[in-house]
Amino acid sequence: MRARLMGVLAVVSFVLLAALVIPFLDSVSDTRTQQLQLTRSTALNRFAGLAGRADYSGILLEAERHQELYDEGVLVTDASGHVVVSTGGLTMASPGVGAVAELAARDLPQLTIDTLRPWSSSRTLIAAPVGSPQEHAGAVVLAVDARSALSDVRRSWAVICAAAVAAQLLLLFMASKAARWVIRPVGQLEDAVVELGRSGGWNQPLQASGPPELRRLARSVEVMGATVQRSIDVQRQMVADSSHQLRNPLASLRLRVDALAPGIAGLAHVQHDLERLENVLAGLLKLAAIESRITDGRADTSTATCLVEAVLQDEIDAWQPTAGDITLELHAVSGLVAAVDEHDLGQLVGVLLDNAIKYAGAGATVTVSSLRGADGIVVQIADDGPGIPSSELALATQRFWRGPSRTVGTGLGLAIAEQTALAIGGRLELSATDPHGLTATIQLPEAPC
Missing domain, CATH: 3.30.565.10 (Histidine kinase-like ATPase, C-terminal domain)
Incomplete structure (x- = not known):
């Protein structure tokens, strides 16, 4: 019963913690992703503005400085699609670069960075068009390095998950204490009732513990057990006392019958009935002694072989x-x-x-x-x-x-x-x-x- 109760409490606590922790993890990932996207979108717009003025030398200087600071490559194309600026080894043949550059040149900017999870890729591409919607002058592609942001996300996730595990363990510990508090008196009641049914004996009082309802039940069972014990004791004592009280008259009667002359009519029947009565009394005494042994808790023979x-x-x-x-x-x-x-x-x-x-x-x-x-x-x-x-x-x-x-x-x-x-x-x-x-x-x- 305790295992089943602990299983239910463990599942409930896990579901509650998951309902609290998962949105928190998502919030951390969203916040860090937005911060990264904001800073890189600003840099991308700056590169696009310089490219719009055909200031390729200025773009190159900015791109190289950006490369030194963030280890992120920059690629700029003109209206004909030719690469005019490239840093960090970024080319049109690099994975995904050609596709996002072509879309950006068609005035379809790629500015969204997927929400960062601990298992997300550390490299992503964003792109913006150069020029106005009426006159496209090329595209700018930025290879965003998300390693630092991913490190922050993983660190935050680790702390949150560790706190969740600690909270789960604490909840399980508290649930174990609560289950023990509730189940212990139930187990004591079960042991006492089983022993009462097995031997008819009630040898020790129950400890009052657990919820108030179980305490009242324990007191009621204790009163019932004591009442049954008294009834059994009275019955057994009456049998034993009656048997002992009858032994002396039977012994006297046996002596008187044995002293009679053998030829008296019906004497054999009297002797037979007297012997049977003696056997019944002996059996009752033996049965009372055995039942008293069981009730007194002397049935333990674990040390005898x-x-x-x-x-x-x-x-x-x-x-x-x-x-x-x-x-x-x-x-x-x-x-x-x-x-x-x-x-x-x-x-x-x-x-x-x-x-x-x-x-x-x-x-x-x-x-x-x-x-x-x-x-x-x-x-x-x-x-x-x-x-x-x-x-x-x-x-x-x-x-x-x-x-x-x-x-x-x-x-x-x-x-x-x-x-x-x-x-x-x-x-x-x-x-x-x-x-x-x-x-x-x-x-x-x-x-x-």
Whole structure:
């Protein structure tokens, strides 16, 4: 956004400066050209007057003196077109001389000097007729040397252009400051809102800067963020407190149930429900701890690294005894190092392996793989079980969501996995396995070499 704003300001300032500078340059060129034309027209008229009196010796003296002063040749022709005076090597054969002399002899004077630009020629011709319009007596041609005038024009143009460039740079500097003043609070707002949407956390106040409208917006966003943060904190604290408060009664209930005689009717159902309730509470506590870690800004694992293949192998070895007749396979690319903590990655892979083993069904195959992707390291846990309908994949990471099979579970496993991935700076995506099953894809940041 800043680049686009600077581009617009640069174009506008350039157009404004060009609109001011170009007429000024033209004015300088016109003024210097007029000065040169005035002085040379006066000299030309003096030569024409002397020629009209047939004072060729006087013309020669004046022409030689003019040659010494200005290094400009003079050529005079009589009524028959013959050259009677010539200085500076000027002849009828010189480029352009014959044409302007002929026109001047026909009473068509050539007195205009083209406006001088830095790239203009340093030599130009002017001519005037000799005699009266009724009786033409020849022509006078003056080869004007414009080097001095061109030097003045170039010097003036250089100064004006240098001043314009300096003004443009100053305007760009001021525009950069103004753009920074306007864009900086917008960038801060964007970062804060993105972080709020990513982690649900609002960790630091916004700096009040920029235009008054943006300051008011920043204050409003800050109030909104603080309100969202308080709401999330209250909700999370309520879950954590409730879970902790229920742990003691559950523990007492577990002791009392375990102390009952084994043959009591319905005791197995009570124990099953009690175990499920304990699992739900454990999952809620774990989920609350992970979400608190994200909100508190502890998701930065840039200093931690781990060898992905080793972590995956350790997790497969740990879950193999509980897999039963489910086959666990590993297809990992060697040498991949992720910028995450080894324990955190192990917990995440363990949750997904537990979910796959629990729901893939007897005789299924769970494949764990890793590779280097375009955005980092990709770890996949894929099974060939019944999977999840594509219409419900987006719901699978919600708390207490359970699949169509309605098998035993807390409904918190995938929610914990998603929050764990966020906590370690990664991302979890669920997709269908071809032809059937579920694939959990983890995007992880790769450690720099």
